[in-house]
Amino acid sequence: xxxxxxxxxxxxxxxxxxxxxxxxxxxxxxxxxxxxxxxxxxxxxxxxxxxxxxxxxxxxxxxxxxxxxxxxxxxxxxxxxxxxxxxxxxxxxxxxxxxxxxxxxxxxxxxxxxxxxxxxxxx
Amino acid sequence: xxxxxxxxxxxxxxxxxxxxxxxxxxxxxxxxxxxxxxxxxxxxxxxxxxxxxxxxxxxxxxxxxxxxxxxxxxxxxxxxxxxxxxxxxxxxxxxxxxxxxxxxxxxxxxx
Numbered sequence: 001x002x003x004x005x006x007x008x009x010x011x012x013x014x015x016x017x018x019x020x021x022x023x024x025x026x027x028x029x030x031x032x033x034x035x036x037x038x039x040x041x042x043x044x045x046x047x048x049x050x051x052x053x054x055x056x057x058x059x060x061x062x063x064x065x066x067x068x069x070x071x072x073x074x075x076x077x078x079x080x081x082x083x084x085x086x087x088x089x090x091x092x093x094x095x096x097x098x099x100x101x102x103x104x105x106x107x108x109x110x111x112x113x114x115x116x117x118x119x120x121x122x123x
Numbered sequence: 124x125x126x127x128x129x130x131x132x133x134x135x136x137x138x139x140x141x142x143x144x145x146x147x148x149x150x151x152x153x154x155x156x157x158x159x160x161x162x163x164x165x166x167x168x169x170x171x172x173x174x175x176x177x178x179x180x181x182x183x184x185x186x187x188x189x190x191x192x193x194x195x196x197x198x199x200x201x202x203x204x205x206x207x208x209x210x211x212x213x214x215x216x217x218x219x220x221x222x223x224x225x226x227x228x229x230x231x232x233x234x
Contacts, residue, residue: 005219037223046126047161047169051225060222096168107175108216108223109159113168 002026004036004097004114005044012087018119022080022097029055029075033102037110039069040093047082048093052100053080089121127152127213127226134232135203142228145196145213149222153194157216160189160198163228164209172211173198200231208233 008020020038027034037052051071052060061069070083080097095117098110105111128146135141143154145160152158156178161169171180173189176196186201196215200207213226 039223039225046227047214047225049214049225052223060219062222073215106180107159107178107190108157109171109174109214110161110169111174111180113170115168 002099002112004099004112006095006097006114006117006119008095008119010106010118011085013123014088014121016108017085018082018087018091020084020095020117020119021096022082022114024078024080024097024099024114029053029073029078029080031102032050032053033104035100036073037100038080038082038095039097039098039110039113040091041104041116042087045093050084050095051082064106087121092119092121094118117120125224126130127215127224129211129213129226129229131227132232135200136233136234137201137203140199140201141231142197142199143211143231145167145195145198145212145226147215147217147224148194149194151194151215151217152191155215155217156191158189158191158196158203159213159214160187162207162209163212169212184218186231203233205233207231 004024035054038050053071068085099112160173163169176191177189
């Protein structure tokens with residue numbers, strides 16, 4: 001059974017750096033073609049993909065946010081960490097991490113999602 | 124990296140069928156078959172319902188089906204049930220330039 005859970009601060013101040021951790025179980029980021037992504041959803045709005053890290057440490061970022069995002073993994077801890085610098089109130093959202101299994105399993109889709117963590121940016 | 128276009132709302136009565144569209148461009152939906160659909164109930168995480176245009180993950184009822192024509196993908200829910208009332212998002216992996224893009228979401232109401 002695959003599970004993912006996000007953790008991090010619920011409130012950050014403008015200009016601060018946000019650090020979120022995704023702790024997962026039921027799969028390994030050592031497995032070929034596996035990835036873990038981050039997606040956010042502002043209140044009442046649509047999903048927005050942010051970043052993804054692959055088993056081989058290749059990383060992909062949303063082009064418009066690339067300068068502010070860093071994604072890393074700790075395979076021994078089954079964790080993926082996302083940092084976002086220079087936070088702004090418009091970054092207020094629920095942040096989800098999600099499992100992207102090998103393409104043959106779910107065709108580049110996010111097959112399992114964490115419960116999400118709400119982050120508010122306010123002074 | 125523009126969002127895919129979905130109608131903001133759709134509705135149908137129990138037992139009926141409803142189709143939700145997802146329009147992209149020749150550079151994303153028109154070129155790639157990595158179209159997926161997600162169901163999201165209020166306050167819950169999204170759930171994968173369809174991947175690769177028309178494939179269903181294990182456990183998803185066959186009332187849910189997907190298709191694609193040109194730059195538009197579609198999700199059809201047949202035999203509507205009350206529990207199908209939710210927000211639905213399309214998504215696509217559009218290659219190393221566009222990466223992952225989602226639609227604006229459609230709120231499905233079961234009348």
